[in-house]
Amino acid sequence: MDYQNKLVLAPMVRVGTLSFRMLAAEYSADITYGEEIIDHKLVKCERRTNVAFGTTEFVEKGTDNVVFSTCEEEKNRVVFQMGTSDAVRALKAAEIVCNDVATVDINMGCPKAFSIQGGMGAALLSKPELIHDILATLKRNLDVPVTCKIRLLKSPADTIELARRIEKLGVPALAVHGRKIADRPRDPAKWDEIADVVAALSIPVIANGDVLEYDDFSRIQAATGAASVMVARGAMWNASIFSPKGKSHWEDVKKKYLRKSILWNNDVKSTKYTIKEMIAHHSCLELPEGKSINKADTLEDLARLYDLEDYFWTVKNVGPLTHDLLHVL
Numbered sequence: 001m002d003y004q005n006k007l008v009l010a011p012m013v014r015v016g017t018l019s020f021r022m023l024a025a026e027y028s029a030d031i032t033y034g035e036e037i038i039d040h041k042l043v044k045c046e047r048r049t050n051v052a053f054g055t056t057e058f059v060e061k062g063t064d065n066v067v068f069s070t071c072e073e074e075k076n077r078v079v080f081q082m083g084t085s086d087a088v089r090a091l092k093a094a095e096i097v098c099n100d101v102a103t104v105d106i107n108m109g110c111p112k113a114f115s116i117q118g119g120m121g122a123a124l125l126s127k128p129e130l131i132h133d134i135l136a137t138l139k140r141n142l143d144v145p146v147t148c149k150i151r152l153l154k155s156p157a158d159t160i161e162l163a164r165r166i167e168k169l170g171v172p173a174l175a176v177h178g179r180k181i182a183d184r185p186r187d188p189a190k191w192d193e194i195a196d197v198v199a200a201l202s203i204p205v206i207a208n209g210d211v212l213e214y215d216d217f218s219r220i221q222a223a224t225g226a227a228s229v230m231v232a233r234g235a236m237w238n239a240s241i242f243s244p245k246g247k248s249h250w251e252d253v254k255k256k257y258l259r260k261s262i263l264w265n266n267d268v269k270s271t272k273y274t275i276k277e278m279i280a281h282h283s284c285l286e287l288p289e290g291k292s293i294n295k296a297d298t299l300e301d302l303a304r305l306y307d308l309e310d311y312f313w314t315v316k317n318v319g320p321l322t323h324d325l326l327h328v329l
Helices: 018-026 087-100 115-118 121-128 127-143 156-168 191-200 213-222 231-239 252-262 269-283 286-293 300-304 309-324
Strands: 005-007 030-034 046-048 053-060 067-072 078-083 102-109 146-151 173-176 207-208 228-231
Touching: 005 018, 018 030, 018 213, 018 252, 046 067, 046 228, 053 087, 067 121, 078 309, 087 102, 087 127, 102 121, 115 121, 121 127, 121 146, 127 146, 127 156, 146 156, 156 173, 156 191, 173 191, 191 207, 191 213, 191 286, 207 213, 207 286, 228 231, 231 269, 252 269, 252 300, 252 309, 269 286, 269 300
Parallel strands: 005 030, 005 228, 030 078, 078 102, 102 146, 146 173, 173 207, 207 228
Antiparallel strands: 046 053, 053 067
């Protein structure tokens, strides 16, 4: 995978499913990370082909619970991000999915209690030996590239030291979120400390933090010297942030996202969550629209709410051929 001058969709739990990744790609995202999947969950999965929707699914054995879904169209750009605290288990999980994705990435930046308490995410930042074990094991045994995403440590010197150790393991790129573990989204991202990492490494760095408009891609790249730029919230609120033609109205993007969710059979809870995040940012969830979304139990309910019933039934009746029919895309 080429990491120079790429626009990258960040991993976002409950948001970065196949339907949202395909939407971001349609708006010109070059690389799309899936939501973080915990290794414990993936090792319980089996791979199956969903002929009805043209997808490859990783389904929890004995259930219909789809843990991760992808398709051939995104194979060269999708990054599978994993949460792990154990090299052997990480390898076992990665081997299940590695033939269907472009890259396997290890989450070393999530500051949430669930990750920290499980020794995953940002908890790894203070365990360089474990980082070495996980990355070295994956690189030695997988045929796909292995990368990771980190946060800033307490001091720039600490971040640089860790980044250099990771670089020596032979990863092709490193994503750096310009915030520390204690920082919240409202705290400004420290672009200057990302720049320190860029200056210290020879591999491409993907800069992440406070990219909310299309112009921010060039601004953070100029400020940090990063090879590529990653966006999270800015994309969640309006996926057309990736478009060089300028943003589309969020209402139009919202409806297009729902169409993608129907097209790719997205989980209704994930779909509702993502739409509600858009509404909460641009409008208000206490209005009738938000209350109606809460009452929706199925994608068909959501389709009815947004006058997409005809589209819903076209997709349902046509199946995988739908992906080739421009008039319903």
